[in-house]
Amino acid sequence: MTRxxxxxxxxxxxxxxxxxxxxRRLYESVRELPIISPHGHTDPAWFATDAPFENATALLLQPxxxxxxxxxxxxxxxxxxxxxxxxxxxxxxxxxxxxxxxxASHYHLFRGTPSRMWxxxxxxxxxxLEVQLCADTAxxxxxxxxxxxxxxxxxxxxxFERYGIEVLTTTESPLDTLEHHQAIAASGWQGxxxxxxxxxxxxxxxxxxxxxxxxxFAALTGEDTYSWAGYLAAHRQRRAFxxxxxxxxxxxxxxxxxxxxxxxxxxxxxxxRVIRPDxxxxxxELFRAQMLTEMAGMSAEDGLVMQxxxxxxxxxxxxxxxxxxxxxxxxxxxxxxxxxxxxPLLAKHGNNPALTIIxxxxxxxxxxxxxxxxxxxxxxxxxxxxxxxxxxxxxxxRFRHATTETAGFYNTVGFNDDTRAFLSIPARHDxxxxxDCGFLAQLVAEHRMEEWEAAELxxxxxxxxxxxxxxL
Numbered sequence: 001m002t003r004x005x006x007x008x009x010x011x012x013x014x015x016x017x018x019x020x021x022x023x024r025r026l027y028e029s030v031r032e033l034p035i036i037s038p039h040g041h042t043d044p045a046w047f048a049t050d051a052p053f054e055n056a057t058a059l060l061l062q063p064x065x066x067x068x069x070x071x072x073x074x075x076x077x078x079x080x081x082x083x084x085x086x087x088x089x090x091x092x093x094x095x096x097x098x099x100x101x102x103x104a105s106h107y108h109l110f111r112g113t114p115s116r117m118w119x120x121x122x123x124x125x126x127x128x129l130e131v132q133l134c135a136d137t138a139x140x141x142x143x144x145x146x147x148x149x150x151x152x153x154x155x156x157x158x159x160f161e162r163y164g165i166e167v168l169t170t171t172e173s174p175l176d177t178l179e180h181h182q183a184i185a186a187s188g189w190q191g192x193x194x195x196x197x198x199x200x201x202x203x204x205x206x207x208x209x210x211x212x213x214x215x216x217f218a219a220l221t222g223e224d225t226y227s228w229a230g231y232l233a234a235h236r237q238r239r240a241f242x243x244x245x246x247x248x249x250x251x252x253x254x255x256x257x258x259x260x261x262x263x264x265x266x267x268x269x270x271x272x273r274v275i276r277p278d279x280x281x282x283x284x285e286l287f288r289a290q291m292l293t294e295m296a297g298m299s300a301e302d303g304l305v306m307q308x309x310x311x312x313x314x315x316x317x318x319x320x321x322x323x324x325x326x327x328x329x330x331x332x333x334x335x336x337x338x339x340x341x342x343x344p345l346l347a348k349h350g351n352n353p354a355l356t357i358i359x360x361x362x363x364x365x366x367x368x369x370x371x372x373x374x375x376x377x378x379x380x381x382x383x384x385x386x387x388x389x390x391x392x393x394x395x396x397x398r399f400r401h402a403t404t405e406t407a408g409f410y411n412t413v414g415f416n417d418d419t420r421a422f423l424s425i426p427a428r429h430d431x432x433x434x435x436d437c438g439f440l441a442q443l444v445a446e447h448r449m450e451e452w453e454a455a456e457l458x459x460x461x462x463x464x465x466x467x468x469x470x471x472l
Contacts, residue, residue: 002131007124011117012393012434014441022451023441027434029455030462034166035429038470039196039251039307039416041327044170044180046156046422047193053154056145057082057096060122061103064421066115069329071106078324086325097142104138114392114431121427126159156422160191163426167192167472171251173201174238175216178245185245194246194472197239197304200253203291205274205284214275226275228268232294239302248471249305250295257310257338257359259296259345260289267294289344296349296357305470306355307384311336311362327420333362333389338370342381350378356469358413360384364395367402375403375411382469383412391418391428396435409457414466429462436461 013023043063046053053059061067061081068081079085080102082094110116123129127145131137148154153162160168172178172195181195201213202225217225221237224230239250262270267290273279274287292308299306315321317330338359342350349355357380361371375383386392386399403412415432417425440454449457466472 002134002136005120005124005130005132007120012431012438014438014445016445019438019441019445022444022454023434023438025451026437026440026454026458030433030437030458031430032164033459033463034164035168035426036166036414036463036466036470036472037168037417037425037429038249038413038466038472039169039171040418040425041171041420042168042422042425043420044172044184044193044195047160047189047191048180048183048187050155050157050189053149053156054146055096055100055149056142057100057103059145059149059423060119060421061099064115064419064424065327065329066421067103067110067119070109070113070115071102072320072329074106074109076102076106078320078328083324083328085323087323089323097139100142101135101138104133104141105135107133117393117431118421118424118427121430122423125426126423157189157191159422160193165191165425167194167467168425169194169196169249169470171196171198172242174199174235174242175201175213175220178242181245192246194248195242196307197242197247197250198253199235199238199250199291199295202235203252204254204288205279211275211277228271231271235295236298236302239298239304243302243304247304249307250299251307251309252292252295253309253312253314254288254292255310255313255334256285256288257292257308257336257341258285258289259292259342260286261293261344261348262286262290289341293345293348296345296355299357300349300352300355303354303471306357307360308357309360309384309387311360312388336361336363336366338366338374342374346374346378346381350380353379355380356382356471358382358384358469360387362388362390364390364398364402367399368406372403372406375407381411383407385412385415385432387418393431393435396432397439400436400439409461410465412461412465413469414461414463416466433458433462 014020072078079091082096082099085091127148133141178195184193201207202217214225217234221234223234225234270287273283296306311334313332313334315330316332320328320330371383375381386395417428437458440457443449444451444454
């Protein structure tokens with residue numbers, strides 16, 4: 001049986017009539033503002049080549065680990081969804097239509113999840129579909145979406161412009177040549193697709209191929225990356241290269257938020273131990289900690305905004321990691337300390353108002369206890385939005401409730417989508433705008449703020465804060 005697909009115009013807005021009316025007015029004032037997407041993991045090749053997306057599965061299922069991790073949790077093999085193994089073992093080729101049918105027949109699993117909201121928005125708003133996705137409508141969806149993707153209106157650049165994306169930032173390793181970003185710049189297209197410097201591959205000794213990565217780092221820069229001085233010089237060189245190609249930020253995905261401020265001779269000795277194959281776990285963590293402080297110092301020099309994304313236990317499922325590699329839905333949140341962990345970095349750089357360090361968390365218990373007080377004091381520190389597992393209506397509300405009274409709104413940086421799934425960008429930003437307007441409306445209804453102030457804040461949270469924080 002097929003059912004109508006509808007998006008209620010008041011979805012996610014407060015239930016009380018008076019508060020909802022305020023929220024409606026606030027939302028209407030920001031609904032059509034351009035999208036600032038300052039951090040994410042979409043593929044710059046999409047915009048360099050502007051080639052059509054292949055089909056519904058390639059666009060909406062296979063890049064989105066939010067989606068396929070849910071299916072995997074219900075016993076569906078990733079191979080059946082067309083996720084390609086990286087372990088060298090053979091796997092049967094999967095018909096993308098068959099993979100889509102699996103998603104359709106299991107779409108009920110997503111009830112109440114952010115993925116359901118984002119996908120329904122894409123289905124209704126982007127593709128004009130009017131019936132819900134289910135087993136009976138799977139082929140209708142697949143044919144309709146795939147046919148649309150073959151038209152000029154659904155090319156990557158056309159979608160970028162259609163949804164008012166003013167700037168979009170991808171994330172690349174220091175070993176990346178940025179050839180796609182160079183191709184975009186040379187094409188004459190006016191869309192702003194920037195890069196961000198993500199040095200984990202040459203900073204984290206536990207990253208696969210770390211020592212080989214150092215060799216590639218040396219070949220790329222001409223520096224001796226097996227000496228401490230040469231290694232730091234290589235980072236400075238690549239950061240300058242990224243900045244020359246539009247980067248305004250760096251990004252650091254460490255397991256913890258630990259930082260250190262070692263004396264130069266201690267840091268040099270630590271590096272000598274780290275490049276050995278028998279590096280200890282303690283030295284591995286200390287090196288990551290030292291490098292966060294080194295990167296903050298370089299950001300103070302070159303002006304790149306520093307993002308720290310700690311607290312993910314990466315690749316928790318060893319079987320999935322061995323067969324499919326990174327970013328396959330098996331990363332898990334973990335408890336994270338910030339007050340003690342960040343103190344060495346903040347003692348050295350936190351009082352510099354010209355430096356911007358944006359900190360994220362997967363540990364909601366630290367919002368009010370640690371992160372809001374830290375951001376409410378140190379000039380260099382700002383709070384990133386509710387992230388990853390908490391990029392959801394309730395997660396966003398919890399973030400605002402827990403941080404606003406201590407950090408205020410202006411020690412936060414608006415919203416970023418942090419997505420690999422392109423069309424979820426406008427869907428996610430719409431959710432964030434609705435949630436923020438609902439939160440502001442509550443403050444107005446309680447006479448804690450005037451509506452004109454809430455309207456200014458709605459503009460700031462939607463557009464101005466992200467643009468200013470990321471120097472865009």
